[in-house]
Amino acid sequence: MTLVEVLVATAIGTIILAAAGSLMVYNARSLAALSNYADLDQYSRRAVDKLSQDIRQATNVVSFTATELRLGTSRGRSNIVYTYGPTAKTLTRREGSNTEILLRECDALTFTVFGRNNVSNTWDQFVVTNAAGAKLIKLNWTCSRTILGAAVNTESVQTAKIVLRKQD
């Protein structure tokens, strides 16, 4: 085996090892990203499901802001309060003395409240500012996950519009 052959073999080996290493690092990051997406999706699904159920069952909207929603309930249950904490980046649900965190690492969240009437010739409803006129709640949030400190995964929920089912 000549020196040239050794050098060529070494170079080829290095390239192959570098490619394999890069592939493994890429795979690891991709796997982490995929896991993050699965995690984001799972939490968002659960949060939407819980919020949807509570809003559908609500008797009325007691009060609201862009980051807090207080729902009246029927059949002797306590009011349910959803609160977004921009500092903690969490969405919490409180019913009586029970509190649970539905979303973590939530970068932004907004509740928008609409009335029962449609804007003419559209499928949109009129935005209301008084809780008594609330009939439909729109949810809008963005959550993210990080890999090695960098936020590389985001998920935005923008299409959840839920109607209070109780009729006046």
Next chain:
Amino acid sequence: MKLQSSLRPARQAGSVLVVTLLIAMIIGITLAAFMDLSSAQHRAVVRSGVWNSCIPIAESGLEEALTHVFLNSTNLESQGWTKTTTGLTMSNSIALTGTVYYKSRTLNGGRFLAAIQGGATPTLTVQGLLPKPLTTNDMLTRTIEVRTVGASLFARGLVARGTINWNGGILSDSFDSQNSAFSTGGRYDPAKRNDNGSIGSVEGNVDVGSSGTIYGSAGTGPTGSISTGPHAAVGSASYIAGGGTGIQTGHSQNDLNVAFPDASVPFTSGYTIPGGGNVVNVSSVSTNSTASNSLVYPTSPPGPVTTNYPISTTFPTGTTYPVTTNVVATTTKKGKTTTTTYTTNFTYTQFIWTATSYTTNYSTNYYEHILDTGDYYVSGIANANVLVRGNARLWVDGSVSEAGGKAFTISNTGTLQMWVRDSVSFSGNAAANTTGDALRMRINGLPTCTSISFSGNAEFTGTIYAPAADLRFNGGGADRADFMGAAIVGSAQLNGHFEFHYDENLGRAGPSSTFVIASWVEL
């Protein structure tokens, strides 16, 4: 330079292969993890979609149940609904007891099972079922339990699809024909008015005019407006009594939303054409009553009267006021008691009437149409007296035009529901149901009925449902009994002196527009 090659030792043979296999294995495991994660995510997403889709499936069953209890409330075991008296066990171990009406329907790969537990306000339990991903018989199930309440069709006094325009001293207030605190003899009494005489326009504006008064609230849809003149007032009774003008805070809304389904005649055959004739009316009058004590004492007695107060339980018959009678009084003067009989005049100011005999009076009236219980048809009504003695349904395949004191008379055992194809007009002291309550008479305007008018001191007690009609009131006359009941119309123009009195009993006992959801729970 050339290096000498040499054979590898046996223990190093195949190292490249091993390394390659290790790398391949790592890559393979990674790929497998990728695929497994992707597959799990896909399954979770699909399952979530199925889970969410169960709600619309259940809601379709709920819609069918709500429609059924409204349209077939007296015959729930119909339209494919099955009755069981031994309860019903549904999926997820949900058990209903007692009499249950249920129905299942297949929809788009899934199905719903809807159950009705009857009563005045039925409870509906509905399940939406869809197969889990990659299965056909393993079902995901979501259950909704809904308690209902009947939504009143006439929840407020005057509702128009379009504009409501007042011009003049128009007034809207309310009374309660079933509450003596807010009515007298079941009729409107201005001294007992209440402040629920609300009005609303769904697609237009409300103009109360320069001096209109609404004892209640005014509402519009989101794009409507409410305007009041300098002397107009909308608010509570105390607000208006206090001289308030304009719209009192909290007495307006901009989210009025009412559906206006077309009215339709519920029968097209099996009707009769009503005949007319003389009807003898019998009335009884009590006479020969008795009266009791006087509250006026003889003037200037010589001392305090301690006994023999002038109490009589028998009215002195054959006399006129004042009545002369004797009073025996005992007076005390310087320790000496003296009994004196005074003759003086009394004014009887308090009476207790007791009927002891009756005088029967007869009168005969002619009615062009006499309706008993049943379905009737006429091609039109023009200046005719109509008597309703039973629960009648009348299809007027033309117009109703009453004037010259002609009237619809509803007996105390009768009700009239009338469907009118063309216009309705009451004028010149014409009247409808002037002695009954608003529940006893209802005018339904068919989609071709575009005009309903009241003028010339006409009087109406009842309800009007005519979503295509323009309602016009012109001149209610000096009396205050103009319109008592409720109306849902296309638009409304009220002129002159007219008073609109909403009967609050219609909100409780009046017709329901449908059953609506009082509470919704997902089990």
